[in-house]
Amino acid sequence: MKIQRFARLFVLSCLLLFISIANVLAQKTVDPNAFQVVRTKSMSKKAGFGPGGTIVIVGAPHGAVSIEGWDKNRIEIEAEIQVRAHNEQDAARLANVTGFAVTEDVTSYRIFSIGPHDKKSIKKIDKKFPKKLRKNPFKIDY
Numbered sequence: 825m826k827i828q829r830f831a832r833l834f835v836l837s838c839l840l841l842f843i844s845i846a847n848v849l850a851q852k853t854v855d856p857n858a859f860q861v862v863r864t865k866s867m868s869k870k871a872g873f874g875p876g877g878t879i880v881i882v883g884a885p886h887g888a889v890s891i892e893g894w895d896k897n898r899i900e901i902e903a904e905i906q907v908r909a910h911n912e913q914d915a916a917r918l919a920n921v922t923g924f925a926v927t928e929d930v931t932s933y934r935i936f937s938i939g940p941h942d943k944k945s946i947k948k949i950d951k952k953f954p955k956k957l958r959k960n961p962f963k964i965d966y
Contacts, residue, residue, distance in 0.1 A: 859908035859960065863915040866904055867923050873899040877931050884937035886963040899933055901926070907939075907962040914957055921949045922962050937964050 873879075874897055881889055905922050909915035922939040938945040940958045947953070 859910055861909045861912055861915040862906060863909070863919045864904060864906045865919055865923075866902070868900070868902045869926060870898060870900045871926070871928060871933065872897060873933060877933060880932060880934045881966065882934070882936045883966070884939055884962065884964040885941055886961065887937075887965045889966045901935060901966065904965045905962065906965075907960065909957070909960055914960070917950070917953070918957055918960055918962065921946050921953060922964070924964065924966075935966070939964070 879891075879899065883889055901924070903924055905919070907915055907918040907922055909918055918940060923937075925936045925938055925945070927934045927936075936945075938949075939962050940946065940953075940960055943958075946958075
């Protein structure tokens with residue numbers, strides 16, 4: 825009885841391990857060096873922001889965030905956005921849907937990165953955005 829239970833558990837564990845390994849091997853990675861065209865654009869936004877407020881940043885899959893404090897009652901967001909594509913037309917289309925959006929209320933300010941990874945936001949900006957461009961690499965440095 826215990827041996828059968830152990831055997832079933834062992835077989836199930838091996839099966840789950842095999843499925844996990846197969847899933848990892850099946851995932852395609854995108855080599856950023858395979859894209860010849862690199863396009864860079866800058867965005868900025870300024871808004872009033874009182875003391876004691878909260879800032880939430882939902883960053884892009886790649887990029888950096890740098891925060892500096894100062895004695896003024898406002899927030900200033902600057903972003904450098906870089907997209908990579910195989911040709912100028914694809915790079916322009918990617919640059920058009922990549923950036924950030926903000927929402928604010930009395931005590932908080934939220935910054936959301938928008939790009940090929942964000943299916944919902946892309947559909948609002950470009951309803952016919954091609955699926956082949958969703959895996960193109962991009963980064964947003966704040």
